[in-house]
Amino acid sequence: MHILMRMLVAFAISATVSTAASAAEYSGPIRIVVPFAAGGATDALARLLAPGLAKELGHTVVVENRPGASGQIGTAFVKNAPADGSTYLLALDHSVVIVPLITPSAGYDALRDFAPLGTVARFQWVLSLPTNSPATTLQQFMDIAKKDASKRNYGVPLMGGMPDLIGNSVGSKAGVAMEAIPFNGSAQMMPQLIGGQLASGVTGSPEAVTMSRAKKVRLLAVTGDKRSLLLPDVPTFAEGGVPGLNLNSFNAFFAPKNLPAAIAEKFNAALRKTLADPDVRKQVSDMSLDIVESSSISEAKAELERSYRFWNSTAAAKR
Structure with missing residues (x-):
């Protein structure tokens, strides 16, 4: 029995070391996939954050646009990418959560296929x-x-x-x-x-x-339950006589589902440090986004799950 236990412990330690080693082996450029065309807000946000992430992660960070099908093409690409820290997705909750609910042929599921790494910003x-x-x-x-x-x-x-x-x-x-x-x-x-x-x-x-x-x-x-601080003269839909549009959206980073926890935590730490930079905060604010400076992985996961529950219910009601 003692021999068996020692063998199991040795195997567990070996697997942990092997995982850590394989995580450390990746040394190429990191790719941030934006599932929309260049020039939009998500693209601008990715290009703003890329230098800070590169500095914190110690890798070259390249932004790659893969637009099409309401974000489906780029999102599916990341779902099928290696879970080794080489490829990340910066997307709206829409392309990750809503598209596969209304388009089953998308071939991916928000909760099953992606690891949320941190919420970046919210918007109306x-x-x-x-x-x-x-x-x-x-x-x-x-x-x-x-x-x-x-x-x-x-x-x-x-x-x-x-x-x-x-x-x-x-x-x-x-x-x-x-x-x-x-x-x-x-x-x-x-x-x-x-x-x-x-x-x-x-x-x-x-x-x-x-x-x-x-x-x-x-x-x-x-949208939203109150007017935008950036657009104080623009009424909400409810004020204009159209209720039920009090939801807002968010931008967040995702990775393929099986990304090792150590790599995920390292990326989240780099993201939080980048978003805490005063110059980055100002530029995100200038983009009319509500920055989220301290989104942990658990908080990002909770936000993704809330969005999934709402839109799954809405999509089910329409089917």
Whole structure:
């Protein structure tokens, strides 16, 4: 019995050392995959954080855009990547949680296939109009949509989730069927909205604030249970007569599910240190994002699970 116990202990120690050694063996560049086109808020956030992560992790960090299918392509790529610390995903809760719930062929599951490594920032969603639109309030926009079928479309940077929920809720309140026009990210959508080819568009607050400050779009309403501190003059959807849109979204880092715990903790520590840098905090704030400086792995996991429960219930109700 004593011999057997010694053998088991020796095997456990050997496995631990082997895992640690294999974790230390990886020495190539680290890849941060953004599942959206270059130029959007998630891409800008990844490029802002990459230098700090590179410094803390001691690796070259490269941002790689893999857009398509509402974030599905890049997210699935990371799910199938080696769990060795070489590849990470910076994505919205949307592409990780919602897409596989509404598109079973996506081939991945938020809880089964990914290891959450830390929440980076949260943001609100905004409904915007071209500046040449006659509507200046949400009610006016709904009144126009009732009378003119050509005004019943809304551009979305991704399919499903809050963008679609916003369009469906506005259409339901107006008593008309709104049509979602999908794009691969806000960077592709905004020129069409600014140019008036779209009647309206849904974006995250970073893009909305930037375009509004440049007077290129008109903002009608924001999600959440209170107004944005960055957009104090823009009412919430509830204030505009469309309830039920009090949810916001978040950006977070993920890795393939079986990433060793030691590598996960090292990445989380590097992320937290990077986000604590005053210059990084200012730049994230300037991007109209609500930075999360101290998200532990357990906290990131809890946030992912909350999002999954909500959207799984919502998706189930629609099936």
